[in-house]
Amino acid sequence: MNIRFSFPFLLGIVLLGACSVGRSTVPSANEQPLPVIEKKDSGDVRHLVAGKEAAIKNYRAxxxxxxxxxxxxxxxxxxxxxxxxxxxxxxxxxxxxxxxxxxxxxxxxxxxxxxxxxxxxxxxxxxxxxxxxxxxxxxxxxxxxxxxxxxxxxxxxxRNGGNGSEAITDTQGLYFIHPIGEETKPVxxxxxxxxxxxxxxxxxxxxxxxxxxxxxxxxxxxxxxxxxxxxxxxxxxxxxxxxxxxxxxxxxxxxYLVAFAVGEFVRVEDKWKGIPLGFYVEKPFAEGAKRVFGKTAEMMGFYSGLLGVDYPWQKYDQVVVRDFVSGAMENTTVSIFMEELNMNAREAIDSEYDGIIAHELFHHWFGDYVTTESWSNLPLNEAFANYGEYLWYEHKEGRDAADLQHIGELETYLWEADEKQVDLIRFEYEHNEDMFDSHSYAKGGRVLHMLRDYLGDDAFFAGLNNYLTKHAYRAVEVHDLRLALEEVCGKDLNWFFNQWFLASGHPVLEIDFDYSDPENVVLKVSQQQDLENTPLYVLPFEVSWYAGGERFTREFVLREKHGQFELSNTIPITQAYFDERKVLLAEKHTVRSDDQLKAQFTDSKFGVARYEALDSLRNRNLASFDVEKLVRAGLEDSFWPIREVALNSFGDSISSFGMEDVLLELANEDKNNSVRASAITALAAIDEGDYIDQYLLWMEDSSYYVSGAALDAYLQMEAEGIEREAVARTFQEEQSIRMIIPLIDFFTAQGIPGKGPWMHQVYENTFGQDLYYLIGYYGDYFTKMPEEGSERAIEKLYHTGMHHSASYVRFAAFQSLFGFIDEENVLEKVKAIYGRETNEDIKNQEMYFLSPYEDEN
CATH class of the missing domain: 2.60.40.1730 (tricorn interacting facor f3 domain)
Structure with missing residues (x-):
């Protein structure tokens, strides 16, 4: 309806008011005094106006x-x-x-x-x-x-590069990679x-x-x-x-998806449904590329079937480059990856990069085929790519592995949320790169997981098919996704999108079960988040319990700040679980006894819940009998991360349980090489020289995880009759960081001379994250034995601190130089690194190290 204002009516009001001028101002008994309206402080008004003006000015259209x-x-x-x-x-x-x-x-x-x-x-x-x-x-x-x-x-x-972000560390668009100062780096x-x-x-x-x-x-x-x-x-x-x-x-x-790479690459070939796949790497890594990228065709088939849209492009190449300014980038038909994916055939056995490969491939549907219309809507690209990782792990390794990976995503988001909480879809930010944060990625992926759980798999993936089909080769915004899903499922999803995509924060839940009536357990859930800046959430959730080995569930919806729910269970229970499958993106606070955690570890059918219980119990003061029972159960668990937690978290207790045979079996036969390595380390901690021959055998294992753990165990042995230095020399040609670090640690601890030239060569041949791990050991050797070439080491560390593309590697070099701080000109060098640093977080940490020297010139 169209509302029109009547000026004669307004004039009548004014006249009536004028007629009352001569009346008494004393109210009658029936009259109520007018409310007093407080006048806002002018400062408050100015602050309010300034905020609203800033919102208009900063709006990112x-x-x-x-x-x-x-x-x-x-x-x-x-x-x-x-x-x-x-x-x-x-x-x-x-x-x-x-x-x-x-x-x-x-x-x-x-x-x-x-x-x-x-x-x-x-x-x-x-x-x-x-x-x-x-x-x-x-x-x-x-x-x-x-x-x-x-x-x-x-x-x-x-010209005018820099000004990058944590996700994309530079902004120059095209990069010339030179071997200046790093002789082994390619052009x-x-x-x-x-x-x-x-x-x-x-x-x-x-x-x-x-x-x-x-x-x-x-x-x-x-x-x-x-x-x-x-x-x-x-x-x-x-x-x-x-x-x-x-x-x-x-x-x-x-x-922004136009791209190229130039270099002395070799191309490793594969195909999916006649679509050519190419893996471009430096020649020494060609054999490794077959394993690193070898699941690409399977991923392509899986995603095509899941979405009902075949891979929509004419080919797919993946290229690994040096000094990349991000982890990877999904340029249409040619993804570019960081140098960490350069691996030889043996290193590639334990490659852990399926996630990033899946991420960039899934972008070819969400980001390339259907593209965000603005950076404000970036989660339409990145939340989906993040969730693409989950979907791949779920398909290839099982739900437990995917859920554990998603727990890591939740922790990543919550860590960032301590510093900032912003809308997923947000229209105010300083730089485009500010959108590339754990909200767009980690939180976004978790939100999509909740949406899938709410709708059910059939509706969720049918909705995604509708979204992709309707918007193929087009730009989209968040409501296009909502409408495509609503069109399929017939549900209103405004409430979900409003609280998760268009608002900031997350639920903070206090959870309490009342077991006083075992046949009608009562659950109380309270939302404790700051309601001035965060929604009061509508939260669908699941409660589960076990009886006779069978799992029972009830579904509820929390619609208020304080909710009370009756399970109405007919079988008496003493333990129930809120969100056992870890679907909700929330901080959850509840008190659980040792017995409840032990029951969770014993009963739960979900690996992520058992993992949570065992990880929590390691900090409890348990009786030795309970610890042994937990460790033995943990080492037999079907979910390999639980076996690893049992080895790494309870290693100090294992020696008293007489479990050498169990450790030996795990080291030899476990299907996961990381578990095998942890078993070797646990065995070495209690070994008195009985397994020397085993270490020598494990050193020849095809997995660097296993051989590195065995080498480290052997070199730390003090038993008579072992030739540690001779054995160490036989492995000096190895290029894996898992072999190199035990060697350097041994050479440094024993003060073995003559290793300086080898150290420098290793440093020159190491790149990516491996260089970060190497730097501290490299600096320690020359700090202890400066006659082996500390001046050259200082120059190499200085060059890395000044010029490396990764801020965390630059910071490692900066820190390592403090081992030489009393040497001539070293203080000037670390100050120069500080002066050149562009990452503000790193710069603040460097300032902390420099503060004791601030008065020195």
Whole structure:
């Protein structure tokens, strides 16, 4: 209804008020005094207004679409020494809806040589502010017109780089990898476009709601291999030792997903349903790549069947590069991965990277095929990719393994939530990269898991099929997901999306069971979260209990701050479980006795609940009999992480239980190599020299987990007649960090001279996370034995602290240098590392180390 204001009526009110001027102001007995309205303090009002104005100012809108980018052609060559890109770009566009007489493109830090129009190459006037290129068109174009813009340019991707985030540590878009100061590092070029960094090397409309096809010509030295989106359609040999490769991407994708990598790669091949799969790695890691990426085809088949949408692209390549600024990136048809996935065949036996491989592949449905329309809606990409990891683990390793992985995600989110709590879908942030946090990833994945549990598998996956099918090759926002699910399941989901996607925080629950009437147990649940900033949640949940080995359940919904629920059980029970399957994203506080935890460990059919119970019991003051019973049960559990917890958490007690035979059996026969390694370590802690021959045998095991644990155990033995130094020498050619660290630890502890050159060589050949683990041991050796080459060690640590791409590795080098702090110029070096550091969290930690020296020059 349309409401109209009547001015004569308002005038009547005013006149009636005027007639009362002569009346007494003393109220009659029936009159009530008017309420006193407190005037707000002007400071409070200003603060309120400032907050609302800031919200308007900081609102991150979905980018306006003035033009529709249809196709981009790029012809690129590179000046590696000066780190320049020489490019010619052709952009085919049309006005999106409104007529347009100018075109604005993103082009960061370019030298622009010529801008022209169409086949005639009519030169166009333009203005440029180093970030955006504004082109004046010769006349006004309508949505019925198509135009082609040609741009010849030189890009400076390294200019004004930095300003990255924890998830994406740099913003220069294209990276030149040189072996300067690191002789074993290969020459490479690669790109990282997310969020809006591809416009550092080619002009485009750098927004996630844009979508276009493209083709890319790369002129490189003939020794290099190139890999990019789409299909390699031609290679032209040039006279000067160079070659031009032509890649064509025929399906449209967002500009941030355009990518390439250049290097001396080898390609390992596989297929799924005729779709070619390629794994690009450095030559020494070719055999390892078959195992590291070997499940890709199986993953592709699993996801295609689960979603009812076959992998929607023409091929899929995966390439491992050095110094990558993130863990991995899902560029359409060509995912790029960090160097940790470079593994030889033996290292790859224990590869733990299925999760990241699954994550990037699942993005090819959620992120590439259907793409967030704005970074505010990033969880539509990242929450799904995070949950894709869960789905793969559930399929391949079982529900217990997937649930335990998801407990880690919950802990990751809760750790971040101690510092900040923001909406999953949020429209206020300072930088695009701020969205790449544990809310978008870990919390988002957990929220999707709750949604699946609420809807049921059939409805959830049918809804995802509807979402993908309806929005194929399109940009989406969060309500597109809700509506697609509602259309399938027939349920209203506004309440779920409002509290989980469009609000911040999480439930904090106090849980109490009253067992005074065993045939009608009463559950009380209270929501204790801060209700000023967090919703009062509607929480569907499950209560379960066991009787005679059978599991019983009741489902309830908490709709208030304090809820009371009767189980109405007919069989007397003494132990019930709230959310035994660990579905809810919540902090849960409850008091459980030792006996209740032991019952949970004994009775629960869910590995994650048994794991929780055993992990909690290790901190309880239990009788020796109970500990032995728990350990024996834990070592026989079907879920391998429980066997590992039993070994690692109760190792000090195992020696009194006479369990050497059990440990020996686990070390030899367990199906999980991590458990075997833990069994060897536990055995070594109680061994008095009886298993020396076993250690020597285990050192030759195909698994580095096992051989490294055996080598470490052997080198720490003090028994007579063993040749520790001689055995150590036989393993100095090994390149696995699991073998190297026991060797360095032994050489340092024993003060064995002559190992300096070997140490330096190891340092030069180690990269990624392995370098982080190595640095402390490397520094300790030269601190203890400076005559072995401490000056060279200092320079290597300094170079790492100044230039390594990973902040945690830089910090490890910074810390290690303090072992040499009294040496000449070392204090200046650590101060230089501090001055160069861009990660604020790392910088604060470095300041703590430097504070005792702040007065020294």
């Amino acid at each position: 979905t980018p306006d679409r003035t033009f529709d980018l249809l196709h981009t052609s790029l012809d690129l060559s590179f000046d590696r020494e000066r780190e320049l890109v020489h490019g010619e770009a052709g952009l085919v566009l049309r006005p999106y809806f409104y007529p347009q007489s100018k075109l604005t493109l993103d082009a960061q830090d370019f030298d622009l040589h010529r801008v022209s129009l169409g086949d005639s190459h009519q030169e166009l006037d333009f203005s440029y502010d180093s970030q955006q290129l504004e082109i004046l068109l010769p006349h006004t174009y309508t949505a019925e017109d198509t135009l082609t813009i040609h741009i010849r340019y030189t890009a400076h991707p390294t 490479q070029l690669w790109t990282q476009g997310e969020t809006d960094h591809n416009s550092k090397w080619f002009p485009t409309i750098d927004a996630p709601n844009e979508r276009a096809t493209h083709d890319l010509k790369l002129t490189v030295e003939d020794r290099f291999v190139t890999v990019s989106n789409g299909e390699l359609v031609a290679q032209e040999q040039l006279r000067n030792g160079f070659r031009t490769d032509h890649w064509v991407m025929r399906q449209p994708s967002a500009p």
